[in-house]
Amino acid sequence: MLDFVQQLVSGIALGCVYGLIALGFVLVYKATEVVNFAQGDLMMLGGFFAFTFIGMLGLNYWLGFAGAVIAMAAFGMLAERVVVRPILGYPQFSIIMATIGLGYFLRSVVGMIWGTDDFKIETPFSQGVLRIGSLVLAYDKLSVIAATIILCALLYLFFNRTTLGTAMRASSENMLAAYYMGIPVKRVVSIVWAISAAVATAAGVLLAPITFIHSNVGLVLGLKAFPAAVLGGFGSIPGAVVGGVLIGVIESMAGFYLPQGWKDVAPYIVLLVVLLLKPEGLFGVHMRKKV
Amino acid sequence: MRFLFKTDYEDDIKLFPHSGYVVSYGILLAFLLIAPFVLSSYLVSQLVFVCIYATVGVGLMILTGFTGQASLGHAAFLAIGAYTAAYLQQYNVPFPVYFLAAGLLTGAVGALVGFPALRLTGIYLVIATISFAFIVEEILARWETVTNGNEGMRVKTLSLFGQAVPRDGPTFYYLCLAVLVLTIVGTLNLLRSPTGRAFVAIRDSETAARSMGVNVSLYKVKSFAISAAITGLAGVLFAHKLSFISPEMFTLQLSIEFIIVILIGGTFSLHGAVLGAIFLVMIDPFLTYLKDDLPGIVAGIAATFGADSITAGKIHGNVAAIASANGLKGAIYGVIIVLFVLFEPLGLYGRWLKIKLFFQLFPLYKRATFKRQKIYVKSERNR
Numbered sequence: 001m002l003d004f005v006q007q008l009v010s011g012i013a014l015g016c017v018y019g020l021i022a023l024g025f026v027l028v029y030k031a032t033e034v035v036n037f038a039q040g041d042l043m044m045l046g047g048f049f050a051f052t053f054i055g056m057l058g059l060n061y062w063l064g065f066a067g068a069v070i071a072m073a074a075f076g077m078l079a080e081r082v083v084v085r086p087i088l089g090y091p092q093f094s095i096i097m098a099t100i101g102l103g104y105f106l107r108s109v110v111g112m113i114w115g116t117d118d119f120k121i122e123t124p125f126s127q128g129v130l131r132i133g134s135l136v137l138a139y140d141k142l143s144v145i146a147a148t149i150i151l152c153a154l155l156y157l158f159f160n161r162t163t164l165g166t167a168m169r170a171s172s173e174n175m176l177a178a179y180y181m182g183i184p185v186k187r188v189v190s191i192v193w194a195i196s197a198a199v200a201t202a203a204g205v206l207l208a209p210i211t212f213i214h215s216n217v218g219l220v221l222g223l224k225a226f227p228a229a230v231l232g233g234f235g236s237i238p239g240a241v242v243g244g245v246l247i248g249v250i251e252s253m254a255g256f257y258l259p260q261g262w263k264d265v266a267p268y269i270v271l272l273v274v275l276l277l278k279p280e281g282l283f284g285v286h287m288r289k290k291v
Numbered sequence: 292m293r294f295l296f297k298t299d300y301e302d303d304i305k306l307f308p309h310s311g312y313v314v315s316y317g318i319l320l321a322f323l324l325i326a327p328f329v330l331s332s333y334l335v336s337q338l339v340f341v342c343i344y345a346t347v348g349v350g351l352m353i354l355t356g357f358t359g360q361a362s363l364g365h366a367a368f369l370a371i372g373a374y375t376a377a378y379l380q381q382y383n384v385p386f387p388v389y390f391l392a393a394g395l396l397t398g399a400v401g402a403l404v405g406f407p408a409l410r411l412t413g414i415y416l417v418i419a420t421i422s423f424a425f426i427v428e429e430i431l432a433r434w435e436t437v438t439n440g441n442e443g444m445r446v447k448t449l450s451l452f453g454q455a456v457p458r459d460g461p462t463f464y465y466l467c468l469a470v471l472v473l474t475i476v477g478t479l480n481l482l483r484s485p486t487g488r489a490f491v492a493i494r495d496s497e498t499a500a501r502s503m504g505v506n507v508s509l510y511k512v513k514s515f516a517i518s519a520a521i522t523g524l525a526g527v528l529f530a531h532k533l534s535f536i537s538p539e540m541f542t543l544q545l546s547i548e549f550i551i552v553i554l555i556g557g558t559f560s561l562h563g564a565v566l567g568a569i570f571l572v573m574i575d576p577f578l579t580y581l582k583d584d585l586p587g588i589v590a591g592i593a594a595t596f597g598a599d600s601i602t603a604g605k606i607h608g609n610v611a612a613i614a615s616a617n618g619l620k621g622a623i624y625g626v627i628i629v630l631f632v633l634f635e636p637l638g639l640y641g642r643w644l645k646i647k648l649f650f651q652l653f654p655l656y657k658r659a660t661f662k663r664q665k666i667y668v669k670s671e672r673n674r
Contacts, residue, residue, distance in 0.1 A: 035414045086633050089665030092413055093361050094632050097554050100547060101628030108621030116618075215618075223421070223543070230418045265429040268422035272407065275419055279410040 005135060007256045008249060013141035013210065015248020016148035020203035021225035022232070022240035023155065024196040030159075030235050031168045031192035034084055034095045038103035039200055040222020042079075045106055046072045046201025047213040051119050061123055065205055069198045076197025077190050084193070085186065089175075103219070111215040118212035121205065140209040147206050151199060152241050159237065168192055172235075224251070227271040233281025243282065246270075304483040306476075323468055327461035333576075335464055340572045341565075342467035343528050348552040348564030349474050350521030355550070356558040357482065358514040359494030360408065363546045364420030367427035368519040370541035371397045372526020377444040377536060378437055386451050393527045394520045401519020405512035424546055431538040443537025446530045458532050467528050474521055475561055481517070490514055551624075555631050557638025566639040574627075578620060586611040637661060 024039045036042075049071050053064035083098050123140070130137045159165035171178035171185045179185045204213065211217065228247045232239025247267045255263035274282065293311070297303055307313050327335050347369060354360050372393040379389035404423055411419050431438045438444065449456040449463065456462045481487045489510045492500035501507050530536050548571060556567025590607035598606070613619070635642055641661065649656040 029414075035417075083629055083633070087636075090636065090663065093355075094636055096361075096414075096417065097550065098629050098632040101625045101632065103625070104621050104628065105625030108618035108625065111618040112622070226418055227422065230415060234414060261429060261433045265426050268425045272419060272422050272426075275411060275415060276407050279415060281415075 002134060003256070007252050009137055009145075010141060011249035011252030012245055013144045013248070014252060015228075015245035016144045016241070017203055017207045017210070017221065017244070018225045018228045018247050019241035019244025020148055020151065020199060020206070021221060022229035022244045023151070023237065024200045024203070025225065025229040026232075026235060026237055026240040027155070027192055027196040027199065029172075029229075030237075031172045032084070032088065032189050033092065033172065034088070035092065035099070035234075036196070037096055037099040037222070037226075038079075038106060038218075039196070040218035040220075040225060041103040041106040042072065042076065042197050042218070043200040043204040043207070043221065044213065044215065044218030045075065045110060045204075046197070047121070047204030047208055047217070048110055048114055048119070050201065050205045050208070051114075051121050051213065054121055055119065065202075068205060069201045072197045072201040073194040076193040076195075079197070080190050080193035085189070088189070103222075107215050107219065114215070116215055118214045119208075120212050121208035123205075123209050144206045144210065147202065148241060151202060152237065155195075155199075155237055164188070164191070224267065227267050230281055231271055231274055233283040236281070236283040239281060239283030306479060306483075320472075324465075327464055332459060335461070336459060337572055337576065339458075339464050339467050339528075339532055341568045342464075342471040343525050343532065344549070344552055344572055345565045345568035346467075346471050346474050346525035346528070347522050347549050348556065348568050349471075349478050349561060350518045350525065351549050352553050352558065352561060352564045353478060353481070353490070353521070354514050354518035356553060356560075356563070357487065357494060358490040358511065360511065360514065361413070361417050362420045362518075363417050363543065363550060364404070364422075364424035364427075365518075365522050365549045366541040366543070366545035367424040368397050368401060368522035369526040369529060369545070370427060370431060370536075370538070371400055372523030373446075373530035373536050373541075374431060374438055374444070374526075375523070376527040376530045377446045380447055386449055390524065390527050394524045397523025397526065398516045398520030401522075402512050402516040404519070405515030408515065409508050409511055421543060421546075424541075424543060428538050428541060431541070438538070441538060443535055446534050446536060448534075449531045458534055463531070467532075470524060470528060471565075474524070475565075478521075478561060486510065486513065551628060553638075554628070555638055557640035559637065560640050562640040562643075563638050566643075570639060574623075575620075578623065636663060 021039055021043055024042065025036060028034055028036045028039070046068055050064055050068035053059045053067045054061055057064075059067065079102060083102050084095065087095055087098060123143075128139045130139065130142060159169060167178070167183045167188050168191075170181065171183055171188050175185050178188075207213070207217075207221070224247060225244065228244035229240050230243070231246060232241070232243030247270075250266050250270055251263055254266035258266070293309065295302075295308060302308075307316075323338075326338060330338070347365060350368075351362065351365055354362055375393040375396050376389050379392060384392075404420070408416055408419060432441050434440075448458065449466075451462075451466070454462075456466065482490070489500065489505045492503065492505050493507055493510055493514075497507055533540070552567035552571050553564055554567070555570050556563030556565065586607045589610045590603045593606045594600075594603045631638065637644070645661055648660065
């Protein structure tokens with residue numbers, strides 16, 4: 001029983017990281033219908049920025065965190081301007097390929113600048129555990145879970161309660177109509193990319209104590225976060241987090257209870273089964289095309 | 292400029308619309324036939340890879356280019372073909388038998404993947420095929436009695452009708468070329484048949500195709516099966532060419548490379564698959580060449596512009612350091628993909644068509660001829 005709870009918590013913590021990356025996918029998809037395959041790599045880059053600020057320049061953790069988030073938000077805007085904006089309105093597949101290309105580029109540039117070693121960021125949560133009876137929970141994992149809940153709540157409020165959030169939802173439904181309604185669609189898209197890069201950075205920094213960051217971490221985790229987003233139904237913010245947590249828990253349980261090898265495949269098998277039964281994901285809305 | 296006057300329905304589906312095609316493809320084929328005697332053995336070996344990648348490209352083109360179903364899981368089909376060959380070869384099954392068996396098995400697996408894919412579109416299909424590829428990769432690594440797990444399998448030299456066909460020899464090159472040419476001709480025939488028309492109809496509008504009486508599910512599964520089978524055949528050649536296969540060769544990276552092949556070549560014509568394969572295979576030796584020679588070239592240019600020998604030496608060293616940096620290849624790959632998507636969405640074959648039309652219509656060529664319509668109104672979710 002104790003093992004089970006332990007595995008559950010570490011699965012949820014890992015799942016929250018997947019969920020945070022998946023949130024980035026969903027944000028961009030919601031606003032622009034672009035599936036950003038480079039989301040994991042944005043997270044990786046964010047982690048490296050934070051490492052530079054905290055580990056190399058010796059800044060305070062929170063200051064470094066904020067600096068990395070701001071720098072990455074700017075980078076997200078830049079990426080949107082250079083890579084995505086010229087091809088908005090073209091078939092989805094071209095945009096997927098463009099973001100795959102962006103991912104390649106980021107991975108190898110980071111490898112060239114920071115090297116291909118593993119890096120670790122010292123955080124206030126790195127050490128220390130919370131003991132409840134005989135249950136031992138590490139602070140780094142709890143911090144990930146807490147941060148995910150806070151970020152989700154903020155984003156949910158942002159999308160449903162603010163004018164800018166509503167504008168984003170409108171432009172995701174129909175860019176042209178949104179434009180006619182006076183919504184500055186281009187700026188909205190740009191801000192969405194900034195937010196999604198910032199969320200990715202938060203994921204990267206929170207992740208750093210759990211797994212080390214290296215130039216390929218984005219690819220590895222991005223490929224797990226992607227099923228998470230699909231599982232929850234692309235385009236649903238709560239869905240992304242629920243999907244992420246599900247994938248994380250499944251992975252951690254499969255790693256503990258099933259023979260070796262199941263850990264990596266189990267999430268994908270579950271995903272395929274869910275897609276078979278419910279092609280639009282758990283929280284997705286199925287819309288019919290009118291002819 | 293040549294005008295083709297079509298007087299018959301048959302004219303519209305001819306393999307060679309006019310005699311120019313026969314001449315140009317004849318010359319190309321003749322060149323390819325004498326290639327092993329003219330080119331260095333390294334280039335011939337690269338040509339074999341071009342043939343294999345182009346065969347996969349043609350397979351993927353049927354699915355992605357003509358039926359409109361994206362797949363990022365074709366490395367798995369290649370793996371199934373390769374492993375079938377390696378496994379059957381242990382029991383001294385002759386080449387023609389396991390070659391066809393690999394095609395059939397992969398086609399069957401492709402049809403199996405096609406069924407769940409029926410309900411999925413766009414991004415969901417992409418992720419489903421990625422998941423499929425991951426599962427296959429893991430099975431290959433774990434099913435040790437058949438696949439020998441992560442240690443990989445040795446593939447013996449191909450023997451055809453009692454003759455050994457070494458993987459570096461010209462005979463193997465001819466075999467790959469023959470497979471490629473037959474695949475292309477077969478695909479062309481398929482595409483001008485009712486089946487091919489149905490594929491294209493599904494790509495252009497599923498709803499319209501269905502209302503015209505096309506059985507969308509049946510043709511989607513067919514497309515998956517045919518595409519997978521062709522990829523499986525290429526897998527057999529791939530296994531023989533590498534002479535050693537292991538699960539980590541068939542990763543997502545390889546699937547992405549296949550997509551790059553058709554994306555860079557151009558997704559609307561079979562020419563694209565071949566051009567893309569040439570590009571992808573030849574970029575490696577080209578980059579190696581650049582790495583060795585670029586520093587000298589840049590320093591030479593600097594020297595001609597009046598830089599003294601010390602500065603030129605510094606420039607030489609700096610460029611050499613950048614060129615030999617780890618992972619530069621990945622960055623160049625990424626930039627190439629992005630540039631193609633942004634500036635040449637029709638791919639290399641599209642560029643060729645543009646150049647051709649420019650000279651045909653000179654001086655009346657208009658750039659807008661090939662401009663694609665941007666759609667901001669439709670949402671891909673509402674289908």
